[in-house]
Amino acid sequence: MKNKGKIVIIGAGFSGLSAAYWLNRAGYKVKVVEAKSQAGGLGAGFKLNNWDWRLEYFYHHLFASDKKVFDLIRRMGLSDKVVFKRPVTGLWIKDKTIRFDSPLDVVRYPFLGWGEKMRLGAGVAFLKLWPFGVRLERFRANQALPILLGSHGYQQIFKPLLSAKFGKWADKVNLAWFWARIKARTAKLGYYQGGFGQLADDMVAFLKSQGVEFVFGEKVNRLINNKAGLLLAGEKERHEADQVLLTTPPDNWRGWHKGLTAYWSSHFAGKVFLGAQTLVLRLKKPLLNQTYWLNINEAGYPFLIVAEHTNFMDKKDYGGEHLVYVGNYLTDKHPFWQKKKEGLLDIFWPFLTKINKDLKKQDVIGVEKFQARFAQPVVGVHYSRQIPPIKTGINGVYVANMFQVYPWDRGINYAVGIGKKAAELILIS
Numbered sequence: 311m312k313n314k315g316k317i318v319i320i321g322a323g324f325s326g327l328s329a330a331y332w333l334n335r336a337g338y339k340v341k342v343v344e345a346k347s348q349a350g351g352l353g354a355g356f357k358l359n360n361w362d363w364r365l366e367y368f369y370h371h372l373f374a375s376d377k378k379v380f381d382l383i384r385r386m387g388l389s390d391k392v393v394f395k396r397p398v399t400g401l402w403i404k405d406k407t408i409r410f411d412s413p414l415d416v417v418r419y420p421f422l423g424w425g426e427k428m429r430l431g432a433g434v435a436f437l438k439l440w441p442f443g444v445r446l447e448r449f450r451a452n453q454a455l456p457i458l459l460g461s462h463g464y465q466q467i468f469k470p471l472l473s474a475k476f477g478k479w480a481d482k483v484n485l486a487w488f489w490a491r492i493k494a495r496t497a498k499l500g501y502y503q504g505g506f507g508q509l510a511d512d513m514v515a516f517l518k519s520q521g522v523e524f525v526f527g528e529k530v531n532r533l534i535n536n537k538a539g540l541l542l543a544g545e546k547e548r549h550e551a552d553q554v555l556l557t558t559p560p561d562n563w564r565g566w567h568k569g570l571t572a573y574w575s576s577h578f579a580g581k582v583f584l585g586a587q588t589l590v591l592r593l594k595k596p597l598l599n600q601t602y603w604l605n606i607n608e609a610g611y612p613f614l615i616v617a618e619h620t621n622f623m624d625k626k627d628y629g630g631e632h633l634v635y636v637g638n639y640l641t642d643k644h645p646f647w648q649k650k651k652e653g654l655l656d657i658f659w660p661f662l663t664k665i666n667k668d669l670k671k672q673d674v675i676g677v678e679k680f681q682a683r684f685a686q687p688v689v690g691v692h693y694s695r696q697i698p699p700i701k702t703g704i705n706g707v708y709v710a711n712m713f714q715v716y717p718w719d720r721g722i723n724y725a726v727g728i729g730k731k732a733a734e735l736i737l738i739s
């Protein structure tokens with residue numbers, strides 16, 4: 311069964327880990343090469359000395375509907391470490407936190423009339439039940455949603471989120487993207503004991519026990535194909551392969567090889583994506599009153615969400631600190647990319663103290679800033695016709711990333727799914 315050939319996977323994020331599992335299982339000799347010193351990619355995290363658990367650089371949770379990742383977790387014997395909770399989600403609107411995570415919350419919502427609430431509830435229920443999401447891709451979300459959900463419901467609840475998340479691209483996003491967000495969402499949220507970086511480490515340990523080789527701290531920067539096969543040039547060494555799977559952001563490999571540059575030009579040039587930035591506040595007391603996730607629906611705020619992780623997971627695993635993300639999605643020239651964490655805190659502070667009037671500077675133990683340039687694809691109308699193929703056209707070279715998980719939004723579950731899909735294609739090639 312073993313020794314089908316040598317596969318090198320670039321990237322030890324969840325796409326790469328999933329592909330490694332399936333290819334190893336099928337009898338390939340698998341090597342995973344990762345630029346960073348740890349696995350987990352966008353789902354990885356950091357740990358301070360007084361914490362027992364790691365915290366993700368970017369807020370993370372799973373939905374109960376994330377079947378692909380739960381399947382992989384189960385296959386690796388790690389299911390015991392998955393926890394489910396039902397934390398509170400709310401909207402910050404008209405200087406108030408309004409709970410908004412169940413049909414009852416729509417009924418109780420104070421800023422819409424009964425007819426408007428019924429329209430909103432019916433529209434959301436329709437999307438939740440509608441099975442053919444891709445068929446909605448011909449509509450732009452910002453044009454279809456006022457009709458589907460009612461103008462006031464859309465203006466108050468979803469328009470601010472679309473605008474804040476996608477900025478100047480908000481009018482491009484198609485309705486299938488929005489459908490997928492509603493369809494996949496569950497009130498119960500899942501987490502992994504120790505954090506998703508811990509999950510990645512546990513997966514690495516499992517894969518190593520099955521014979522997968524890992525090289526960390528090795529940034530690959532060139533692909534050479536010659537008669538003997540494929541060769542990946544890293545900063546430290548060269549890696550020989552019969553086949554290669556690239557799971558890194560597409561801009562990372564576009565210049566690695568003439569054929570890859572041509573594939574990038576055909577399938578990725580012109581595609582738009584946003585970056586993400588979080589400011590993590592370590593506080594002596596809570597910022598939000600029991601709410602885990604607070605969408606900012608008020609115009610003029612310099613951030614999109616506030617997520618109090620320790621209103622989801624217990625603060626005891628983080629040295630008793632209250633940990634709060636202040637999150638944003640950023641276009642490539644946004645001035646926040648260059649800001650220092652203290653500068654960002656100064657900009658955010660007057661707004662944070664509107665949300666919690668009792669918050670004082672002396673409540674802040676520390677602040678951390680994290681950012682990633684490739685964080686959120688923007689999918690426009692008829693995107694299904696523009697999904698980049700996993701096969702690049704270069705013999706033995708494959709690509710898997712979040713531009714290919716459509717109609718689903720990016721997520722660990724879909725990274726696991728695209729990794730598996732790429733592995734299946736490699737198996738039948």
Ligand SMILES: Cc1cc2nc3c(=O)[nH]c(=O)nc-3n(C[C@H](O)[C@H](O)[C@H](O)COP(=O)(O)OP(=O)(O)OC[C@H]3O[C@@H](n4cnc5c(N)ncnc54)[C@H](O)[C@@H]3O)c2cc1C
Binds near residue numbers: 320345531557
């Ligand atoms: C703000 C934010 C919030 C999110 N929230 C959630 C959430 O709540 N739930 C959820 O399920 N998902 C969430 N996600 C999405 C999720 O993190 C990603 O979809 C998923 O982790 C992507 O995995 P990946 O393996 O495809 O890519 P990545 O995680 O990007 O992995 C790619 C890997 O390739 C490595 N690499 C890059 N270049 C090179 C190179 N030249 N050589 C070697 N290695 C290289 C990188 O270091 C990285 O480890 C969130 C993402 C963001 C940005």
